[in-house]
Amino acid sequence: xxxxxxxxxxxxxxxxxxxxxxxxxxxxxxxxxxxxxxxxxxxxxxxxxxxxxxxxxxxxxxxxxxxxxxxxxxxxxxxxxxxxxxxxxxxxxxxxxxxxxxxxxxxxxxxxxxxxxxxxxxxxxxxxxxxxxxxxxxxxxxxxxxxxxxxxxxxxxxxxx
Amino acid sequence: xxxxxxxxxxxxxxxxxxxxxxxxxxxxxxxxxxxxxxxxxxxxxxxxxxxxxxxxxxxxxxxxxxxxxxxxxxxxxxxxxxxxxxxxxxxxxxxxxxxxxxxxxxxxxxxxxxxxxxxxxxxxxxxxxxxxxxxxxxxxxxxxxxxxxxxxxxxxxxxxxxxxxxxxxxxxxxxxxxxxxxxxxxxxxxxxxxxxxxxxxxxxxxxxxxxxxxxxxxxxxxxxxxxxxxxxxxxxxxxxxxxxxxxxxxxxxxxxxxxxxxxxxxxxxxxxxxxxxxxxxxxxxxxxxxxxxxxxxxxxxxxxxxxxxxxxxxxxxxxxxxxxxxxxxxxxxxxxxxxxxxxxxxxxxxxxxxxxxxxxxxxxxxxxxxxxxxxxxxxxxxxxxxxxxxxxxxxxxxxxxxxxxxxxxxxxxxxxxxxxxxxxxxxxxxxxxxxxxxxxxxxxxxxxxxxxxxxxxxxxxxxxxxxxxxxxxxxxxxxxxxxxxxxxxxxxxxxxxxxxxxxxxxxxxxxxxxxxxx
Numbered sequence: 001x002x003x004x005x006x007x008x009x010x011x012x013x014x015x016x017x018x019x020x021x022x023x024x025x026x027x028x029x030x031x032x033x034x035x036x037x038x039x040x041x042x043x044x045x046x047x048x049x050x051x052x053x054x055x056x057x058x059x060x061x062x063x064x065x066x067x068x069x070x071x072x073x074x075x076x077x078x079x080x081x082x083x084x085x086x087x088x089x090x091x092x093x094x095x096x097x098x099x100x101x102x103x104x105x106x107x108x109x110x111x112x113x114x115x116x117x118x119x120x121x122x123x124x125x126x127x128x129x130x131x132x133x134x135x136x137x138x139x140x141x142x143x144x145x146x147x148x149x150x151x152x153x154x155x156x157x158x159x160x161x
Numbered sequence: 162x163x164x165x166x167x168x169x170x171x172x173x174x175x176x177x178x179x180x181x182x183x184x185x186x187x188x189x190x191x192x193x194x195x196x197x198x199x200x201x202x203x204x205x206x207x208x209x210x211x212x213x214x215x216x217x218x219x220x221x222x223x224x225x226x227x228x229x230x231x232x233x234x235x236x237x238x239x240x241x242x243x244x245x246x247x248x249x250x251x252x253x254x255x256x257x258x259x260x261x262x263x264x265x266x267x268x269x270x271x272x273x274x275x276x277x278x279x280x281x282x283x284x285x286x287x288x289x290x291x292x293x294x295x296x297x298x299x300x301x302x303x304x305x306x307x308x309x310x311x312x313x314x315x316x317x318x319x320x321x322x323x324x325x326x327x328x329x330x331x332x333x334x335x336x337x338x339x340x341x342x343x344x345x346x347x348x349x350x351x352x353x354x355x356x357x358x359x360x361x362x363x364x365x366x367x368x369x370x371x372x373x374x375x376x377x378x379x380x381x382x383x384x385x386x387x388x389x390x391x392x393x394x395x396x397x398x399x400x401x402x403x404x405x406x407x408x409x410x411x412x413x414x415x416x417x418x419x420x421x422x423x424x425x426x427x428x429x430x431x432x433x434x435x436x437x438x439x440x441x442x443x444x445x446x447x448x449x450x451x452x453x454x455x456x457x458x459x460x461x462x463x464x465x466x467x468x469x470x471x472x473x474x475x476x477x478x479x480x481x482x483x484x485x486x487x488x489x490x491x492x493x494x495x496x497x498x499x500x501x502x503x504x505x506x507x508x509x510x511x512x513x514x515x516x517x518x519x520x521x522x523x524x525x526x527x528x529x530x531x532x533x534x535x536x537x538x539x540x541x542x543x544x545x546x547x548x549x550x551x552x553x554x555x556x557x558x559x560x561x562x563x564x565x566x567x568x569x570x571x572x573x574x575x576x577x578x579x580x581x582x583x584x585x586x587x588x589x590x591x592x593x594x595x596x597x598x599x600x601x602x603x604x605x606x607x608x609x610x611x612x613x614x615x616x617x618x619x620x621x622x623x624x625x626x627x628x629x630x631x632x633x634x635x636x637x638x639x640x641x642x643x644x645x646x647x648x649x650x651x652x653x654x655x656x657x658x659x660x661x662x663x664x665x666x667x668x669x670x671x672x673x674x675x676x677x678x679x
Contacts, residue, residue, distance in 0.1 A: 027461065028423070030443030035385075035424055056443075069445040070426035072385055088347030089542055092592070093505035093580045094533070126429060126596070128386050129350040130174045131578065132209035132503060132510025141388065145177030 008042040008077070015040065016048050020055050030056065030066055034073055043074035079114040079121040081159040084138040085147075087111075087124040090131035099135055099152055100124070106156055120159035164197040165241060166218040170273070171202030172357050173389040174350065179230060180213035186234035187215070196242060204358015206273030207512030208260050211252065217241035225258075226250040260509060263528065265490060267498045268474050269351075269514045272358035278396050280404045283361040289406060291477030295369045296414050302373035303329050306476060308484035310496030315341055315432075315469030316544065316573040316649070318495075318562045321476075324466060327456035328374040331464035336376035338367050338418075339441065339460055339467040342383040342390070343425050343432040346545025348504040348576030352470035354512055356383070356390035359474075360397035364420060366473035368411055369480055370466050371418040379420040380460070382437050385427055394422050429546075429600040433648045434467045436602055447602045448648040469574070471500060491517035495561045503529045505542075505578035515560075522556030525579055536581035540665065542589075544573025546596055547653035549660035550586065569660060571653070586665035591619040593657040597650060608651025611642045615658065622669055632669075635662070 009015065019036045023029040030052070037048055044067050053060045067073050085091075085100050100111060103122050107115055114121040130136040133145035139155050169184040170176075184200060191198040205212060206225075214227030215237060224245030226237045233250060240248035252258060255273075266272075275282040283289070295302050307322025328336060340363065344352040355363060367379045383391050398420055401407035409417050423441055425431050431440045435449035438460050459465020475497065479487045488496045495517035501524060503510045508530035525531070525541055532538055540550045549570030551558065558568055565572045580589075594615035601608045615638055621631045639655035646652040662669060 028441050028443040031423065031426060031440065034426070062444075065445055066443070070428050072425075072427035089546060089589070089592070090348045090505040090576075090578045092589075093578055093584065125386060125427075126600075127345055127347045127349075128173075128177075129344060129353040130177050131348045131350055131505060131576065132507065133174050133178055133212065134505060136177060138386075143173055143177035143389075145174060 009040050011041060011045050011047075013047065013051075016045070016051060020048075020052055024055060030058075030063070031070075034067060034070075038073060042077045046075075079118050079159075081120045081140050083120055083122045083155060083159065084125040084128075085111070085122065086126070086128050086130075086134070086136040088127040090127070091135040094134040096135040099147055099149065102149060103152060103156065106153070120156070164199040165191070166199045166201065167241065168201045168203045168216040168218075168223070169213060170205045171277070171389070171393075172205035172212070172273075173353060173387070174209050175205050175212040175214070176389065178212045178228065182231050183213045183215060183229050183234060186231040187238060190234050190238045194238070194242075196238075201276045202278075203275065204272045204277050205354060205512075206255050206261065207269065207354065208255070208258065208509070209511040210509050214252075214255075216255065217245050219245035221245060222254050225252050225255045227252060260511070260513070260528065264514050265498050265516050266514050267478050267487070267490070268355070268362070268471060268500055269359075269512060270478075271362065272354055272512075275359060277358050277360055277393050278400070280361060280400045280406070283359070287481065288361055288477070289365055289412070291480035292365050292369055292406070292412060295372060295480045296412060296416070299372055299416075302369060302480065305484045306373070306479060309479045309487040310484075310491070310494070311472060311475055311479065311487065312495070312562065313469055314471035314475070314499070314574065316571065318572075321468060321472050324456055324468070325370065325374055327454070328376070328464045328466045331457060333464050335378070335461075335463045336374055337460040337463055337465040338370045338374070338376045338379035339438065339465055340367055340379065340381040340470055340473055341432065341434060341437055341467055342381050342387075342470050343437060344387075344470070344574065345384060345429045345432045346547075346574050346576050348542065348578035349502050349545060349574045350504070351500040351502050351512060351575060353387050353390050355470055355474050356387070357393050360393050361401065362474045362477055363394075363470055364397060364401050364407065366476040367420055368407065368418050369476050370468070370473060372411070372416050374464070374466055376466065377417045377419070379418065380441055381420060381422045382425060382431070382441055383422060384425040391422060391424060398422065428602075429596075430602045430648075430650055433650060436648070438465065438467065445602070447604050448650075450647060471574075492559065492561055493517075493563060495563070499560060499572070499575050501560065502576045503579070504576055506532045506534055506581050507579040508533050517561050518559050520556065521551060521558045521560065521577070524560065524577060525556065529577075529579065532579060532581040534581045534583075536583065538579055539582040539584055540580045540586060540589075540661075542578045542580070542657060543576070544571045544656075545576050546593060547571075547649055547656055548573050548576075549656040550589065550664060551660070552664040554664075569663070570656060586661040586668035587619065587623050587670075590658045590661040590669075591616060591623070593654050593661075594619060597654040601650060605645070605647040605651060607642045607645035608647070608654075611638055611646075611651065612654060614638060615642075615654075619658075625670055628670060632662070
């Protein structure tokens with residue numbers, strides 16, 4: 001999938017205006033706008049909130065409320081790599097909790113945090129739909145099934161390269 | 162000589178197990194041998210322990226090999242060139258595999274067989290016969306769906322035909338068909354497999370729904386965790402428009418219908434239909450009070466059919482083969498087939514579509530082969546994070562909406578997650594409450610606050626602090642959540658909690674039944 005983190009653009013108000021404008025006229029367009037902004041900038045930059053509010057005739061509070069409701073939307077850029085570890089029941093049944101603890105201990109951070117050198121953000125995800133080949137992970141948009149300590153260590157090493 | 166036709170699934174589960182690398186290896190190996198191949202990225206047949214499962218088209222039909230790693234590819238290709246010859250990984254004709262032979266594949270008949278990105282292949286395998294029939298007698302569609310006995314496969318089990326009838330009879334300037342593809346339950350992946358393996362069946366089902374109720378616009382709300390499904394759906398929608406089965410004139414008729422894919426943003430509660438509608442409208446995914454029902458005031462206040470992927474995907478076959486054909490499968494008030502998903506710590510995990518009535522024990526032990534770890538099965542959770550944990554003692558429960566309800570559980574979206582004897586059920590009960598606390602939309606108090614108090618109470622029980630009193634508190638709290646919550650998130654979280662407590666009290670610090678008897 002095209003979710004390469006390297007493709008992130010630096011903040012650009014003009015580009016943001018264009019991304020928002022491309023959706024105007026459609027119905028229920030706030031989530032599509034937020035997805036576009038995040039895939040472009042890597043997060044939802046704060047200045048976009050009043051811009052969206054203006055364009056959609058909403059209050060800033062309403063836009064802020066939506067941005068903060070959904071787990072996907074970031075308020076700051078993630079690390080250079082993003083490792084999502086599934087913490088849901090099917091993965092728990094196959095040792096997912098232990099793998100999450102291993103990642104936390106090897107990186108010295110908690111799920112949801114980014115390493116100090118900015119190399120990797122590790123976060124929990126609740127189900128990738130790969131429940132018969134558990135435990136599962138997603139590394140920069142790449143799916144990994146049948147995760148084990150060796151595969152996890154490989155991903156963490158890849159994140160440091 | 163025509164090119165050798167090789168199938169390597171593009172299904173996300175197969176890809177997670179290395180299918181993309183296997184596909185590349187086949188291409189490289191074929192180049193090296195100067196053999197012309199045609200590579201098709203099909204969906205998965207659902208035997209997920211065999212993924213990546215590569216197939217070759219031969220004079221005897223398709224022959225499968227799996228699980229294939231890139232290092233196996235040279236040898237497997239050689240066997241494939243020998244018209245599907247022997248190889249240690251050869252599993253023969255996939256349809257003749259015992260796991261497939263025990264199934265009744267109605268909704269999943271094409272999944273893993275066809276090229277999901279080919280409208281012609283879909284038509285060649287019976288696709289769009291249902292829509293053609295529907296267009297001949299548009300006034301009878303709702304009646305056929307009602308008589309088929311189809312019930313909502315998302316979990317609630319509400320009769321699909323009645324929902325459609327309500328929308329058909331509603332008067333409005335616009336109506337909508339919304340497909341709930343926010344398949345967030347752990348242990349479920351049937352929606353994902355259909356969207357990735359046979360997307361046109363969903364598109365066809367939604368189109369039939371649109372014609373039946375007088376809607377011209379449909380939305381598929383897919384969770385963001387499913388990027389492969391989103392990509393396949395968007396490609397398929399494009400092909401459907403180009404092929405004239407979607408758009409201004411559906412199959413040359415006077416009916417217009419189009420579909421758009423919308424992507425969720427990681428909120429579990431958006432799988433609840435009214436929260437999903439709010440999310441589609443661009444709002445926080447907050448649950449609505451009912452009434453009004455979505456069938457009366459749904460998306461943007463308009464009459465809306467909102468159905469799960471599997472409900473809509475069952476419709477084309479029902480229209481093609483007739484209500485009676487579908488209704489003749491199943492037991493009691495659970496008619497037709499259910500695509501069951503065997504997941505978690507299970508030897509033979511995958512997609513198992515079967516008529517209602519098969520027992521939980523048959524599914525876990527006979528079909529699934531027990532645990533992957535080889536240890537004894539301790540508990541299975543049926544129906545996702547809001548489903549009950551069943552002990553072995555209840556393995557005679559038949560897979561049926563009412564039978565599961567009678568035993569304090571639910572079949573939900575048909576996911577079964579198996580746990581071996583290493584599982585700590587108090588920890589699972591705590592997780593259920595913690596998950597509810599994180600995912601609660603916050604609208605109703607029993608769910609928003611009850612879940613947090615629930616975590617604290619389970620913690621006290623585990624720590625042995627005033628155990629008896631806290632068990633009473635937990636039971637009372639679950640009762641409040643069950644009957645006082647607005648939707649199934651708060652309302653059903655008590656299922657995993659109370660079932661864990663009822664069936665596995667020893668994990669909550671109680672003396673085991675054996676010790677108590679002594």
